[in-house]
Amino acid sequence: MIRLRLVLALFFSSLTVNSQTAQPVQATPPPQTARxxxxxxxxxxxxxxxxxxxxxxxxxxFRQLDASSPNFLSQLSMMSAQAKAAGNSLQILETGPVLLAAEQPGAEKFEVQVDRDELVGDEDEIDLSFHMSRKGKPEPLPFIPRLTFMMKMEADIWRVNEVSFQAKLPLGDPDFLKDFVKQLQDKQKSSNQSYAMMNMNAIARAETSYHSASPTHAFTCSLSELSRAVKENTGENRSWMDESLATGKSNGYIYALTGCDGAHYKVVAEPATPGAGQRAFCSDENGTVRYAANGKATTCLSSGKPVNEAPRDDDY
Structure with missing residues (x-):
């Protein structure tokens, strides 16, 4: 009987030990990294x-600042909220060479890359650089920005102890300058073409006003006369046409009016620099603005296409 009790005691004690060892052990989460x-x-x-x-x-x-007014912390929080508002387009990566990545419409991609993440004692220095690409090709930035965060452990929490910003413009780098100048040229080209289309519409509006106010109901082929007359007829201090347009040259384009009579006129805008890759524009009394991709006014007049059918510059 005593032997039976001993066996049962050993059996139940083994069950207790097994049940205790079978319980899952809660793993201690790894400490948060500075990143x-x-x-x-x-x-x-x-x-x-x-x-x-x-x-x-x-x-x-910062607690000394008025919480009801915009301050440094609220501005940082607002920037953070705007970044998070990107939704699924923003990727936040805790490991690897990329910290942040965002896809934009038009196949544009923005990345914040980690150039250095060096832990020394209770400090961790993180260097970040910014990169853009379009359709898989690097897009040059006006300058090369870099951010450095000095993280420091305080009360077992990583704190942003210091932030430094550096903007580098490598004027001695031929490759950088080549891409940089091309980017500036593309922006200038796009800006000039936008102004040209606005000026063509302004001329059409001015011609309509001039034609209505003219005793002979005729159009004029003089841009300066057109500008002066519109200013007088409308009573406005400023004409729809600026002073440079009244001279026939504005924002990289040369403007000319031809074939003006009581029923018709033609206006053209041709790039001041031939071969600059800018479009030519033309219009007439109907008010429809057309374009020619080769930059020739004659082509625009003979076979120009409406500007609303024009492809974007980056689709060429």
Whole structure:
């Protein structure tokens, strides 16, 4: 009987031990890295996620600001909210060479890359650089921006202890200058063409006004006369046509009026620099603005297409 009791005691004690060892052990989560803390500071979902990762001395200083008025912290929080509003287009990465990535309409991609993440004791220095690409090709920026965050451990929490910004313009780098100048030329080209279309519409409006007010109900082939007459007839201090347009040359285009009589006129706008890759524009008394991709006014007059059918410049 004693032996039976001993066997049963050993059996139940083994069950107790097995049940205890079978319970899952709660794994201790790994400590937050400085990079994760940086992301949480600017993109976290918790309350006061930014303040949590500021040094105590900074939080005490910022508490002196009027909470009801825009201040440094509220502006940072607003920037963070705007970034998060990108939704699914914004990728936040805790590991790897890319920290942030965002896809924009038109096959544009923006990346924040981690150039250095160096942990030394209770400090971690994180260097970030910014990159843009379009249709898989690098898009040059006007300058090369870099951000450095010095993270420091304080009360077992990584804090943003120091932020530095650097903007580099490598004027001695031929490759950078080549891309940079091309980018400026493309922007200038697009701007000139936009102004040209606005000027063509302004001339059409001015000709209609001039024709209605003219005793002979005729159109005029003089841009300066057109500008002066419209200003007088409308009583406005400023004409729809600016002073440079009245001279026949404005924003990289040369303008000319021909074939003016009581029923007709033609107006053309041709790039001041031939071969610059800009379109030519033309119109007549009907008011429809047309374009020619080769930059020739004669082509526009003979076979120009309406501007609303024009492809975007980057589709060429």
């Amino acid at each position: 994760q803390a940086l992301l949480e500071a600017f993109f976290g979902q918790g309350e006061n996620h930014l303040e949590r990762h500021l040094p105590e001395v900074a939080k005490k200083a």
